[in-house]
Amino acid sequence: MDEGPAGLARVPYDTEALQVVLDALEFRHANFRERLFAVDPGAAVEEVEPAEGLSVDGTVLGGGELAPWLAEHGSRGPLGLSAVGVWKLGRGSVSEIALAAAEGPAVWFDPAQLDEADEKAFAAWIADASRPKVLHDSKSAMRVFAEHGWHIAGVRVDTALAAYLVTPGRRSFALEGLSVEYLGREVAPAAAEAGGQLALGTDDRAEADALMSKARTVLDLGEALGRRLEEVGAGELMRDLELPTSELLARMERAGICADRDWLSQMEQQFAGAVEQAVNAAHASVGHEFNLGSPKQLQEVLFGELGLPKTKKTKTGWTTDADALAWLAGQTEHELPVQMLRYREQQKLRSTVEGLIKTVSVDGRIHTTYNQTVAATGRLSSTDPNLQNIPVRTDEGRAIRRGFRVGEGYESLLTADYSQIELRVMAHLSEDDGLIEAFTSGEDLHDTVAAHVFAVPADRVDPEMRRKIKAMSYGLAYGLSAFGLSQQLGITPDEARKLMDNYFERFGGVRDYLRRTVEEARATGYTETIMGRRRYLPDLTSDNRQRREMAERMALNAPIQGTAADIVKVAMLRVDEALRAENLTSRMLLQVHDEVVLEVAPGEREVCEELVRREMTGAVSLRAPLAVSVGSGADWESAAH
DNA sequence: CGTGTCACGTA
């Protein structure tokens, strides 16, 4: 859908425009009726009594009426704020705003109707950090308000973030579900009266009432969730980490990253050509056409016509995944498995590039959206497009990264990433002297660990030993079993068991820590990161073995992945703060879990590199010190190191 | 048209 002019979202019956609004509110891929007005099926709503809709006492403001209202209510307690806007491909506008104060009626206004005094009063109030606000998903509001020149400061509670910190695993953070759960009421009576039908379009007044109800709900929810937040000891996480992160992410999303359309198109052509070749070759070798993209048809060809040996089972048949195809390639003279691998690889790259091209904005940049409340461990995720899974492992895939380049007015891209941050966190949390020493010795980590496990001098560690140890080290933080390790390394489970025993003989503190973590989580019901981010795992006491063991692996991974996520957020805030403190123009663009990408202004490369290294390394003090590697270049690929 | 499955990209 094209980005529309300001006010597009006001067209009440236009379903496309409605979807834009929903997108702006980040109810993506949603059945809008369900998301807007139905109760979240995943929320614990059973104990809540009949949910009455909130009947709001509201006033629709005309021009000149906002300034006096703000003068009266803007300086008392916090105001709830809810807005409707559009945001697509890096551009957007706000079409409706509602404010609710604890005392007196809520108000609604169309920002286009404000007179000069209103506009001035609103801009001043919204930017004033000493005037407290409560919002639901403040990042979306900040992002689109900035298009009008409005900077939002003074957000005391973001109800979506608060719910996330209180219960990070919940399926939905939609305002409606939270309202029912924490306040025991629906957001607006219109929904109930209309039998769950979307109330938009009934008339302007109903629309305004609905938004004012939301603002009132947000305000009340902020109160309730704010209390819960303090109860679980997450108030500081909210104030010092998640809220500042939201604000930074809003700026990063708005900035976007410059895309080289020509390069991406060239890549697309290249991958499409390779796909076509693979398809033709596969058809020729099989003797007839079939859809290579259909696992079902492929199974019929591989295991039916060709009579190749069966692989592992899936729910519906036999797997044709990359591991299975590679295995089949060794089992047969037939070329199809290899052709399929080539097809899948190239097809994957093609669709990745196609997706990227579709998201390039009119400003020539790609504006991802970071989701701050989906990953139960505390990580961010990225959508539309996902810039956290751009290929990097193969040369052909990595070439896509050359399509992300430094923008006009800037000198280079700078990437900075933490080396082995999760293993360092594991060393820190476990306090295992051997592992900590392995990080402080200055030698290559995996070589050092391998030398211990295989009981050989460090200079006698061969690449094969290093590979196995690296896989095992990372696997441990995921709850890897001896069987899983054997599968991955292509060795017997006995050999894998021996490797793990040797590892734990040398690094017993790690085993003790992992066991302790699961046990404590079983006792308390949750795990915790060093910054007090909780993850609840009720399945730890499940009678179902599969569920229980799954929860155990989650329990031992969550503090490690979550602590790393906390650290990266701290690092991002420190880097951003330092850039501002030193009056630099360079800016942060991307985050990829343990890496950040900056766009460096002319003449700032050296100072940026020094600053980033300093702020990231010093984000927290671990027993195994943080290490950062930095690189820069004209594009994301050449900025790698 | 929505949903589930399979497959696969990243950390």
Added chain:
DNA sequence: CGTACGTGACACGT
């Protein structure tokens, strides 16, 4: 029988 994600294609339901 290794954690955390998002996306696309297909197949099947409605």
